């Protein structure tokens with residue numbers, strides 16, 4: 668009992684001070700949960716937003732169930748749970764990022780503080796030929812993986828599952844690009860864009876870089892050519908044999924039908 672009391676006191680003192688981090692992708696919904704156990708039936712619950720947590724955006728009177736929404740910035744995108752007072756933001760925007768505080772306005776007690784980060788949508792990175800290296804591009808496949816309008820993202824080149832190189836951006840609205848030089852396509856290569864919660868992958872295709880195996884076929888030896896020819900001939904002969912057998916058995920069937928008297932006679 669005593670321990671329970673201490674724990675309640677502890678969470679009462681420190682629970683409201685701890686900032687809870689929440690993150691979501693732009694366009695998705697997010698719910699900032701209040702602690703059900705700390706919300707009383709007669710509470711007037713208020714949500715505030717901003718660096719100073721001073722913009723009143725929503726309020727609910729738990730007794731009457733009356734809700735009010737204030738800030739035009741969130742117009743039509745806020746919902747309040749009448750049981751818990753939890754706040755749901757729908758169709759999130761990057762500008763919704765920031766601090767949110769929920770208070771019981773009767774005793775001015777802070778119930779929870781959230782630090783919400785809304786990450787900008789990721790579009791798949793674009794792989795193109797690098798124009799920087801015209802001299803080496805004849806022998807090598809010189810590529811550039813690029814992303815535009817990036818937020819806090821990183822770009823990485825992967826060969827199969829292993830990381831070849833990566834680069835990070837920490838500013839909004841700059842473009843990011845990462846080069847890759849390979850001789851030929853000897854494996855699956857991909858460029859991945861990552862933010863802290865999601866990623867998007869673009870696969871390097873054979874239109875941009877020749878597969879290494881292609882060279883093999885071009886320079887294949889005499890014996891390989893002979894084997895290929897022999898195999899093709901064998902397949903051809905087999906096909907003809909099947910065809911001839913099929914025609915013969917059909918002819919035989921027709922003859923039998925002609926010879927036997929029809930059932931109606």
Ligand SMILES: *[C@@H]1O[C@H](CO)[C@@H](O)[C@H](O)[C@H]1NC(C)=O
Nearest residue numbers: 686688765766781782783784
């Ligand atoms: C909120 O989160 C962002 C991104 O994780 C971070 O840069 C910022 O410092 C945090 N702010 C506070 C007050 O914790």
Ligand SMILES: *[C@@H]1O[C@H](CO)[C@@H](O)[C@H](O)[C@H]1NC(C)=O
Nearest residue numbers: 797799800803809846847848
């Ligand atoms: C261009 O090719 C040179 C070698 O010819 C190489 O040192 C350099 O890293 C290449 N640059 C890019 C961007 O691929």
Ligand SMILES: *[C@@H]1O[C@H](CO)[C@@H](O)[C@H](O)[C@H]1NC(C)=O
Nearest residue numbers: 761784787818819837838839
């Ligand atoms: C990007 O990260 C920097 C710190 O690394 C932070 O100050 C900034 O708010 C972040 N921007 C976004 C859109 O998350």
Ligand SMILES: *[C@@H]1O[C@H](CO)[C@@H](O)[C@H](O)[C@H]1NC(C)=O
Nearest residue numbers: 821822823830832833834835
């Ligand atoms: C590159 O990736 C490694 C491993 O994931 C990571 O530790 C490092 O911070 C990344 N560097 C950049 C510049 O993104």
Ligand SMILES: *[C@@H]1O[C@H](CO)[C@@H](O)[C@H](O)[C@H]1NC(C)=O
Nearest residue numbers: 802803806807808848849850
């Ligand atoms: C071609 O790419 C390889 C790495 O795959 C590199 O070692 C070599 O220097 C490149 N050659 C040229 C001419 O850029």
Ligand SMILES: *[C@@H]1O[C@H](CO)[C@@H](O)[C@H](O)[C@H]1NC(C)=O
Nearest residue numbers: 823825859861864865866867
């Ligand atoms: C991309 O995200 C998926 C989950 O959505 C994860 O399984 C995968 O490891 C991530 N890939 C990279 C390269 O971060």
